[in-house]
Amino acid sequence: xxxxxxxxxxxxxxxxxxxxxxxxxxxxxxxxxxxxxxxxxxxxxxxxxxxxxxxxxxxxxxxxxxxxxxxxxxxxxxxxxxxxxxxxxxxxxxxxxxxxxxxxxxxxxxxxxxxxxxxxxxxxxxxxxxxxxxxxxxxxxxxxxxxxxxxxxxxxxxxxxxxxxxxxxxxxxxxxxxxxxxxxxxxxxxxxxxxxxxxxxxxxxxxxxxxxxxxxxxxxxxxxxxxxxxx
Amino acid sequence: xxxxxxxxxxxxxxxxxxxxxxxxxxxxxxxxxxxxxxxxxxxxxxxxxxxxxxxxxxxxxxxxxxxxxxxxxxxxxxxxxxxxxxxxxxxxxxxxxxxxxxxxxxxxxxxxxxxxxxxxxxxxxxxxxxxxxxxxxxxxxxxxxxxxxxxxxxxxxxxxxxxxxxxxxxxxxxxxxxxxxxxxxxxxxxxxxxxxxxxxxxxxxxxxxxxxxxxxxxxxxxxxxxxxxxxxxxxxxxxxxxxxxxxxxxxxxxxxxxxxxxxxxxxx
Numbered sequence: 001x002x003x004x005x006x007x008x009x010x011x012x013x014x015x016x017x018x019x020x021x022x023x024x025x026x027x028x029x030x031x032x033x034x035x036x037x038x039x040x041x042x043x044x045x046x047x048x049x050x051x052x053x054x055x056x057x058x059x060x061x062x063x064x065x066x067x068x069x070x071x072x073x074x075x076x077x078x079x080x081x082x083x084x085x086x087x088x089x090x091x092x093x094x095x096x097x098x099x100x101x102x103x104x105x106x107x108x109x110x111x112x113x114x115x116x117x118x119x120x121x122x123x124x125x126x127x128x129x130x131x132x133x134x135x136x137x138x139x140x141x142x143x144x145x146x147x148x149x150x151x152x153x154x155x156x157x158x159x160x161x162x163x164x165x166x167x168x169x170x171x172x173x174x175x176x177x178x179x180x181x182x183x184x185x186x187x188x189x190x191x192x193x194x195x196x197x198x199x200x201x202x203x204x205x206x207x208x209x210x211x212x213x214x215x216x217x218x219x220x221x222x223x224x225x226x227x228x229x230x231x
Numbered sequence: 232x233x234x235x236x237x238x239x240x241x242x243x244x245x246x247x248x249x250x251x252x253x254x255x256x257x258x259x260x261x262x263x264x265x266x267x268x269x270x271x272x273x274x275x276x277x278x279x280x281x282x283x284x285x286x287x288x289x290x291x292x293x294x295x296x297x298x299x300x301x302x303x304x305x306x307x308x309x310x311x312x313x314x315x316x317x318x319x320x321x322x323x324x325x326x327x328x329x330x331x332x333x334x335x336x337x338x339x340x341x342x343x344x345x346x347x348x349x350x351x352x353x354x355x356x357x358x359x360x361x362x363x364x365x366x367x368x369x370x371x372x373x374x375x376x377x378x379x380x381x382x383x384x385x386x387x388x389x390x391x392x393x394x395x396x397x398x399x400x401x402x403x404x405x406x407x408x409x410x411x412x413x414x415x416x417x418x419x420x421x422x423x424x425x426x427x428x429x430x431x432x433x434x435x436x437x438x439x440x441x442x443x444x445x446x447x448x449x450x451x452x453x454x455x456x457x458x459x460x461x462x463x464x465x466x467x468x469x470x471x472x473x474x475x476x477x478x479x480x481x482x483x484x485x486x487x488x489x490x491x492x493x494x495x496x497x498x499x
Contacts, residue, residue: 008386009304017485024486033489035497043496058494098317102325224240227247229257231280 022053032056047071050197051183054190059183065158066182073151073175074198079206083107083199087207094212104203105196112195116188119176123188125165126180132165137173147171151178244280256280271295271456278452279444286403287442293399294435295456297392301463307336308464315468316476323465324458331454338453340432341439344381345446347372348410348436351417359413369420381414381433382421392431400438408441 024030031053034040040049044058047068051059059067077084083104090103118136125132139145148171155162155178163181166174179185179194211217247254252261256276264273271291275283283291303312310330315323331337351368358364372379384390400406414437418429439449468476 007302009302012386017483018479020484020486021488024488025481025484030491033492034494035491039494039497043494056489096319098319098322102322106325106329226240226242227254228242228244229254231244 034058050194054193055184062160063183066155066160066178069151069154069158069160070175070178070183071194071198072154073147073171074195075202077108077111077199077202081111083111083203084206087203088210089218091207091210091212092214092218100207101200101204104200104207108196108199108203109192112192112199115172115195116176116191119173120188122165122169122173122177123180123186126163126177127186132169132173132177134168137169139168139170144170148174151175155182245277256282258282274455275452278455279448290399290403290405290438290442291452291456293403294396294438294453295459297395297399298431298435298453298457299460300392301460303464303468307331307334308460311461311464312468312476315465316472318469318472320462320465320469323468324461327461327465328454331450338450338457340380340430341435341453342446342450344379344433344436345440345449347380348414348417348433348440349446352410352413355413359409362416365413365416366420369417370424373421373424379421381436382418382425382427382429384428384430389428390430393429393434396431396434396438400434405438405441408437410437410440413437 022031028038029036031040031049034052036049040052040058044052045064045068048059048064051057051064051067079085079088086107087100087104090100095103122132122137139148148167148169151171151174152162152166155166160182162174163177166177169177176191179191185191185194244256246256252259254260255264258264268276269285269288271288272283272285275281275288275291301308303309307327307330311323311327314326331339333339351365351372352359354368355361355364397406400411405411411434414429414433418433422428435453436446436449439452440446444452
């Protein structure tokens with residue numbers, strides 16, 4: 001029996017059903033209309049499935065190749081970066097797998113948002129077919145330059161024409177330019193989602209490699225915090 | 232210093248772990264705070280970095296109680312229930328906080344409204360009580376911004392929390408504050424001009440400014456102070472871990488996306 005309390009939920013009209021926009025619920029699921037198991041399983045890769053899910057369309061072969069090459073560059077995130085560092089601390093604290101995944105996802109999402117925001121000027125210049133501002137996105141050293149060239153080389157080898165601006169960019173900027181120009185991922189939301197997806201494996205694996213409770217093995221005062229009573 | 236000569240040290244007032252006692256915002260935790268500081272006082276100190284006197288803490292208690300609308304059907308709370316539905320209340324709490332980031336519901340409204348009230352007060356200067364001037368400034372903001380923070384009450388004619396808070400503000404003799412009286416005038420003007428009622432976010436913003444709280448701290452402060460609402464749903468939700476929430480019966484779900492289609496490979 002319902003209690004006799006009344007409020008907006010009881011007295012107003014509301015939708016009766018939960019709406020699905022992307023995946024059909026139940027057996028033989030479809031994503032954006034495509035039968036995942038009966039059709040896509042045999043004709044695309046997991047990366048293709050990701051692009052379909054995020055953009056609503058199956059990618060053309062060259063788009064898929066460009067996407068996969070860019071993911072290689074974006075996937076590597078080291079313990080020097082906050083998401084992996086946080087994952088390591090989560091592992092050290094003995095967090096459950098759910099806890100660690102949650103920490104990784106939250107911090108990666110923050111990092112992705114930060115990175116994409118930092119690159120807005122680059123995306124604007126790409127959209128305007130202008131030269132990107134050098135100081136912000138250019139390689140910081142020869143190694144970075146060489147890494148970008150490796151991406152460009154891999155794209156060319158795969159028969160994908162890299163964006164013109166790519167060569168003058170640092171690796172992560174070049175990879176984002178590839179997503180923007182070759183894959184049509186111009187929506188910052190999509191770009192952030194791809195960054196998080198690409199980086200989850202490294203972030204979790206590094207966290208899992210830590211011995212739970214191994215506190216003395218962790219440099220607790222790195223970077224150094226200095227307590228002050230006053231601001 | 233690093234090799235570039237940059238100072239890489241981070242300065243903190245939040246805490247230092249000692250051997251026998253610990254520092255927290257310039258106080259000894261055992262020696263000074265224990266026995267004299269309420270949970271509200273600690274939360275307010277955490278969000279503002281300042282010791283908030285007990286009178287203000289009791290006012291903040293009233294705000295927290297009035298914001299306790301804990302119905303699990305309300306969107307952010309349903310989200311807490313879903314994240315807790317596998318049996319762990321911490322997951323629900325974490326999801327709740329994550330969902331509040333940049334949200335158009337919740338404590339962020341008070342923060343945005345506080346910044347806006349300060350803008351209005353600054354434009355009004357010494358004529359902050361002149362109704363004609365207030366009307367002129369508010370009209371200008373309505374034209375420029377369209378939508379104002381702290382306005383709009385979904386699904387009902389007025390925000391019952393705003394009414395309840397006004398009573399508590401009067402009872403605590405805080406209704407004559409500069410921002411409180413300003414927001415009352417603004418609320419009347421916007422209702423008159425646009426037919427849009429003010430919500431509790433505007434009241435909380437004004438009250439907070441009158442209490443000397445910084446607008447930039449308000450989202451964090453009220454997320455902390457109203458955490459009981461998330462906590463209650465997370466604990467009950469995890470305790471129930473209901474299958475009916477983990478998997479909604481498919482008869483209640485409808486697909487409205489792209490109709491069935493085939494890949495070019497399947498077509499050939």
